[in-house]
Amino acid sequence: MAAADDLNVFREEARQWLNDNFPSSLANQRPPGIAGFGAKLSGDWKAWQERLGEKGWSTPTWPAEYGGGGLTPEQAGVLAKTMREIGAISPIGGFGTMMWGPTLLDVGTEEQKQRYLPDIIRGNLHWCQGYSEPGAGSDLANLQSFAEDKGDHFLLNGSKVWTSGALEADWMYGVFRTDKSNKYQGISFLTLDMKSAGVEVKPIVLISGQSPFNEVFFTDVVVPKENLIGEKNLGWDIGKRLLLHERQSIAGSSGDDDVVGGSYDIEQVAKDYIGMDGDKLADGAMRERIAEQKMFAHAYALTGRRFSDEAAVSGPSAAVGILKVAWAKDNQNREEMLIEMLGNRGLGWEGDGFKESEIKTVRTWLRSKANSIEGGTTEINLNLVAKRVLGLKGY
Amino acid sequence: MAVLTEEQSMLKDQAHAWARDESPVTSFRQLRNSAAEKGYEDNTWAQVATMGWTGILIPEALGGSGMDYATFGVVLEETGRQLVASPLLASGLVGASALLLGNNEALSQQWLPRIADGSAIVTLAVDEGPHHAPDQVAVTATRSGEGFKLDGSKVFVLEGGSADAFVVAARTSGTAGEQAGITLFLVPSDTAGISVSTLKTADSRGYADLGFNGVEIGADAVLGEVDGGFTLLDALLDRARAGLAAEMLGTACEAFDRTLEYLKTREQFGQVIGSFQSLGHRAATLFMDMEFARSCIEAALRAIDAEDPEAPILCSLAKCKAGEFLHDMSNDMIQMHGGIGMTDEFDAGFYLKRARATEATFGGQSFHRRRYISHFGI
Ligand SMILES: Cc1cc2nc3c(=O)[nH]c(=O)nc-3n(C[C@H](O)[C@H](O)[C@H](O)COP(=O)(O)OP(=O)(O)OC[C@H]3O[C@@H](n4cnc5c(N)ncnc54)[C@H](O)[C@@H]3O)c2cc1C
Numbered sequence: 001m002a003a004a005d006d007l008n009v010f011r012e013e014a015r016q017w018l019n020d021n022f023p024s025s026l027a028n029q030r031p032p033g034i035a036g037f038g039a040k041l042s043g044d045w046k047a048w049q050e051r052l053g054e055k056g057w058s059t060p061t062w063p064a065e066y067g068g069g070g071l072t073p074e075q076a077g078v079l080a081k082t083m084r085e086i087g088a089i090s091p092i093g094g095f096g097t098m099m100w101g102p103t104l105l106d107v108g109t110e111e112q113k114q115r116y117l118p119d120i121i122r123g124n125l126h127w128c129q130g131y132s133e134p135g136a137g138s139d140l141a142n143l144q145s146f147a148e149d150k151g152d153h154f155l156l157n158g159s160k161v162w163t164s165g166a167l168e169a170d171w172m173y174g175v176f177r178t179d180k181s182n183k184y185q186g187i188s189f190l191t192l193d194m195k196s197a198g199v200e201v202k203p204i205v206l207i208s209g210q211s212p213f214n215e216v217f218f219t220d221v222v223v224p225k226e227n228l229i230g231e232k233n234l235g236w237d238i239g240k241r242l243l244l245h246e247r248q249s250i251a252g253s254s255g256d257d258d259v260v261g262g263s264y265d266i267e268q269v270a271k272d273y274i275g276m277d278g279d280k281l282a283d284g285a286m287r288e289r290i291a292e293q294k295m296f297a298h299a300y301a302l303t304g305r306r307f308s309d310e311a312a313v314s315g316p317s318a319a320v321g322i323l324k325v326a327w328a329k330d331n332q333n334r335e336e337m338l339i340e341m342l343g344n345r346g347l348g349w350e351g352d353g354f355k356e357s358e359i360k361t362v363r364t365w366l367r368s369k370a371n372s373i374e375g376g377t378t379e380i381n382l383n384l385v386a387k388r389v390l391g392l393k394g395y
Numbered sequence: 396m397a398v399l400t401e402e403q404s405m406l407k408d409q410a411h412a413w414a415r416d417e418s419p420v421t422s423f424r425q426l427r428n429s430a431a432e433k434g435y436e437d438n439t440w441a442q443v444a445t446m447g448w449t450g451i452l453i454p455e456a457l458g459g460s461g462m463d464y465a466t467f468g469v470v471l472e473e474t475g476r477q478l479v480a481s482p483l484l485a486s487g488l489v490g491a492s493a494l495l496l497g498n499n500e501a502l503s504q505q506w507l508p509r510i511a512d513g514s515a516i517v518t519l520a521v522d523e524g525p526h527h528a529p530d531q532v533a534v535t536a537t538r539s540g541e542g543f544k545l546d547g548s549k550v551f552v553l554e555g556g557s558a559d560a561f562v563v564a565a566r567t568s569g570t571a572g573e574q575a576g577i578t579l580f581l582v583p584s585d586t587a588g589i590s591v592s593t594l595k596t597a598d599s600r601g602y603a604d605l606g607f608n609g610v611e612i613g614a615d616a617v618l619g620e621v622d623g624g625f626t627l628l629d630a631l632l633d634r635a636r637a638g639l640a641a642e643m644l645g646t647a648c649e650a651f652d653r654t655l656e657y658l659k660t661r662e663q664f665g666q667v668i669g670s671f672q673s674l675g676h677r678a679a680t681l682f683m684d685m686e687f688a689r690s691c692i693e694a695a696l697r698a699i700d701a702e703d704p705e706a707p708i709l710c711s712l713a714k715c716k717a718g719e720f721l722h723d724m725s726n727d728m729i730q731m732h733g734g735i736g737m738t739d740e741f742d743a744g745f746y747l748k749r750a751r752a753t754e755a756t757f758g759g760q761s762f763h764r765r766r767y768i769s770h771f772g773i
Contacts, residue, residue, distance in 0.1 A: 267771045267772060267773045270773055271772075271773065276773070279769075279772075280769075280773065281773040287768060287773060288761075288764055288765070288768075290768060290773065291764035291765065291767055291768035292764060294767070294768065294771070295712055295715060295716070295764065295767055296687075298691075298712055299687040299688070299690060299691050299712065299716050300687065302687075302690035302691055302694050303686055303687050303690040305690075306397065306689075306690045306693070309397075309398070313398075319682075319686065321679075322679065322682060322683035322686060325679075325680075325683060326683055326687070379676070382675070382676040382679040382680065383672070383675070383676075383679075385679040385682060385683075386669075386675035386676065386678060386679045389679075389682060390655055390669075390675075390678055390679065390682060391659070392655075392658060392659065392667075392669040392670065392675050392678065393659070393666075393667055393669065393670050394666065394667075394669070394670025394671075394675070395670075395672075395675060
């Protein structure tokens, strides 16, 4: 009872603060880009970013001593709900808030937390993730980019690939080889300034026509020793921990109270492009598939919320691997169905012959194919669940 | 699993230990072998009642313990694991809910204490054809003197052969297919004009078809509103669906656990079969289905307890996800055990047969997909 009262007091406090600080012009607007992921915001969006970041409510549960909100998970839930009610969306996000920050909170030194967290919370710096290499995808520990210990600094040579947002990024965190004789115990977790001499970024175009990711080349890049996170040669566990946070954040993003059957209004598309026969969709087979899709999405959302509740008590668990698999399956299935429902309107690429929403659907459908590859492939996640959750041998 | 209350975890432990020690699948096998018509053992049923599970939902003043549906779900999950055969769901949950929702004080006073102590079994008679279709009620209840006269038939009534009373959905107006015009009645099974034919089913549980031939009942037998019974029936069925889904989850979880154990012990090609990726990935995918089903079932039970307006869609979601998972799990239990999975001596067949029977009860996956999507205006 006392807890519920406290939450009510907090709800009022949150309402009041949002009332004073959220620009009403932005109600129900999507941010034009994400601060912390490439966007330099301006006007009201910039003001909202600054106020939210200052308050620490961009990362509600992070400790207040580093600029976070210092809220309990329950309070954060109330805040999220209150923001939804007034249509306030946070423009601060990206790798920093989703996985790098949470990892630092777990393993960083006091000095490192003070150094990196405040800018992540405010969305001031854009971070990219330097993990994958040409020869190191699923078998990430096979990475070869070599950071040679030169006493007071590391000298970095090699390359990364598929680095999302690297072109706009201010900083990179990543895993690098520091001992060539030891696969797992020869990896270190480093940060580096993307403006350092010797860093070169080349964009890669995706099947969607967009180019959000890149190859990154390192030639004699000087990385100061203070940029080492954890101990030298013991970065593999930190790297893996970060991936767990990545999956957990995907799970957490589904913990939305109001998501019933996914946030996308698939039934509206069905009505517009297939049409109704009385009170039912004219295509009965598609109707049943939509039901299955929405029910899967609903079950996924409920599970994400349950796992987040449990993680708040006991930390992220390997079981979130199934949420990554489910998230990819759900997105891909929904995008395929949308394209199918659009019919030939779902084959536009550009130009006036198609509506903007139609072209966007095509691009989004193509982009969704990456969902079962990025952040660990579906097969690798199933391996991890088989091994760590089910205790099966041979994975 | 959602965080349990102290009361719930005590009941969970109690139910788990009891089912494992007193009513494991071997008991169900004996029951099957004895070809008992009733589909449960008196001794098992007496123990269930003694532990107070029959009274979980019933107020203390009427001999129960006045707990909620989420708590009932915890017990049903454990009994579902061992395929415990008893009228606990049919009477303790469905029968009791009909009275709790039915707003008939006299009938509640008369029947709830007997449901609570296990001395009476009250079960729902709703369907009339091969598929669950609550609005297709055609049994007629025509005005007769002060009361009503029932004519028609009901099929596949759970514990129909041993019930002391039926909650009968009948038509006081309108025609089959309409929601309006349905009324629920509580009818003692020894009322003149009722014929009961028990069925021998693949899952060896107790079902019966019922015939109503000019069955005279009083106006005081009405539960809820005359002609407006569909709302009550729908709410009642949702409780039945969520409760059954919890039991099905237990059944499927046990099938999962046993299969996973086999993947870790059976060797072929010099290695445990669980090391083969095609089996490991299937196990991981089934684990996902299990977690998804659990989330939906817990949410549905909690929504009922909270009188959340979303309860109906959550109950359809829960029943459908429980059905899908149990369906796949019961098939894979056999496949992953290879030849031994096909033998009667091994328990997988019991899980498969129970799976299909419970999937069909109170609406299968297809029924609930249609019910779910109709909430979205398409
Ligand atoms: C849109 C997008 C954004 C990305 N962003 C980033 C980023 O910002 N930073 C970054 O570091 N990386 C990023 N990645 C890279 C991503 O993490 C890798 O693509 C992924 O880990 C797979 O590696 P790979 O491409 O080398 O494929 P491979 O590892 O070569 O896999 C090829 C196929 O083999 C399967 N396979 C491999 N090993 C096994 C096994 N043991 N058992 C069963 N199947 C197996 C895989 O599942 C896959 O189907 C991004 C990728 C995409 C598509």
